[in-house]
Amino acid sequence: MPAEPLPIGTATGPNPVAHVETVAFHGIDVRPIDVQVQITNGLPAFTVVGLPDKAVGESRERVRSALHALGLALPPKRITVNLAPADVLKEGSHFDLPIAVGLLVALEILPADAVEEFVVLGELSLDGAISRVAGVLPAAIGAASREKGIICPAACGPEAAWAADREGRIPVLAPGDLIGLVNHMRGTQVMAAPQPKVAEDALAALDLADIKGQETAKRALEVAAAGGHNLLMIGPPGAGKSMLAARLPGLLPPLDAAEALEVSMVHSVAGLLPDGRLLRRRPFRDPHHSASLPALVGGGMRARPGEVSLAHRGVLFLDELPEFSGIM
Ligand SMILES: Nc1ncnc2c1ncn2[C@@H]1O[C@H](COP(=O)(O)OP(=O)(O)OP(=O)(O)O)[C@@H](O)[C@H]1O
Ligand SMILES: [Mg+2]
Incomplete structure (x- = not known):
């Protein structure tokens, strides 16, 4: 055989x-x-x-x-x-x-x-x-x-x-x-299941009431917030442009469930979710004007979401816009 x-x-x-x-x-x-x-x-x-x-x-x-x-x-x-x-x-x-x-x-x-x-x-x-x-x-x-x-x-x-x-x-x-x-x-010690958490509303948003006068600018801010439009502010130094812009997130409604998921996904990939809690507040990103192009739009060697993606469904505030070397 x-x-x-x-x-x-x-x-x-x-x-x-x-x-x-x-x-x-x-x-x-x-x-x-x-x-x-x-x-x-x-x-x-x-x-x-x-x-x-x-x-x-x-x-x-x-x-x-x-x-x-x-x-x-x-x-x-x-x-x-x-x-x-x-x-x-x-x-x-x-x-x-x-x-x-x-x-x-x-x-x-x-x-x-x-x-x-x-x-x-x-x-x-x-x-x-x-x-x-x-x-x-x-x-x-x-x-x-x-x-x-x-x-x-x-x-x-x-x-x-x-x-x-x-x-x-x-x-x-x-x-x-x-x-x-x-x-x-191996069944020798059982772990507790984690519980979902949502981020608390940390600090109260800045209030439009702080701004004296400027009725036209305030109206423009409200229209932009209601319609989701972009805003370009031009004016003399000290006229209150930065102050007005910083108050835009306070006018926006909180994120609904689907939007909260979208925004939290982007922040999760960037490693920016605090304690794994889901975000409920709209993001407000104000990168410095010296930020590089990859920092603003993402990508680069290790692809990470940039400021533009992190501001998804929120506000991207480019203070001193003409100074941005990365995009201008
Ligand atoms: N309408 C206003 N009501 C109350 N405070 C104001 C107003 N406008 C200007 N201010 C005061 O002036 C300061 C400077 O304003 P802000 O920095 O917003 O000006 P800006 O237009 O951004 O100037 P720049 O062009 O120099 O950046 C504010 O921090 C605020 O204290
Ligand atoms: Mg300013």
Whole structure:
């Protein structure tokens, strides 16, 4: 009887690949990224491939230390992390947590099927704490549309919880550190679900009543606020132009639910949501006239929303307009 051919892989034992889903951001759109982790025999190494930028490449050191804080040493084997699709540039620090979770699955510390149901993002500290990252709100909305849950840093939990509430009850895990996540997924300690939060109206808006006279200018301001028009103010120094313009946000109505979501998404991607709370007040952006073109319109090496995008559904106030070197 002829001997059966050996199945491929038997020489070194099976090397299953652990899969964890995370996201890459394109503006406020999210693109799913598959983090693949494989541990094979060979010279000890830990490589991250799949077009990582500097921050993602450095995640190796943070992941190694965070696992060390769990009391785990990486095995002296060849560890390869692939971020697929390989042609999309991976930017940001939120890849730390999915890489660590992928390693924990590959080491059979976390069950693969439990992790499969989540989109994972978060940055790791050396002591295993999970720090806040930008873009949790759009990531959670993207996860919900694919009927997946989300694992995000505790500081961003309210953002994710808000998306989960709105898009139909997806599970949200917001661990403060890696050990909390491992204990929760292994069923030894249950984590509380985060609650959605909305930003309080911090400081009262400036009041039009402060302005003496200037009835025509005030009327123009009201018409612009009511119709959503642009305003160009021209006048002698000290006539009160800056003062008038700063009072425009006070005339605008609060954001409705759909607008609040849009505005909060842009701020989430820019990492500007305070404590993961959703914004209710219209943004008011007054960049200095020395601001560069990328600061104003966004883009650049690391594409971030610029002042124009951050002022979406609010007011963009260009004081001393002719001085703006970036746009004039
Ligand atoms: N109508 C007004 N009512 C009350 N205070 C005023 C009025 N107009 C001007 N002021 C006072 O004058 C100061 C200067 O006004 P503001 O800075 O708005 O002028 P501006 O038109 O922007 O001048 P510039 O062209 O130099 O920027 C204000 O801070 C305010 O104290
Ligand atoms: Mg002025």
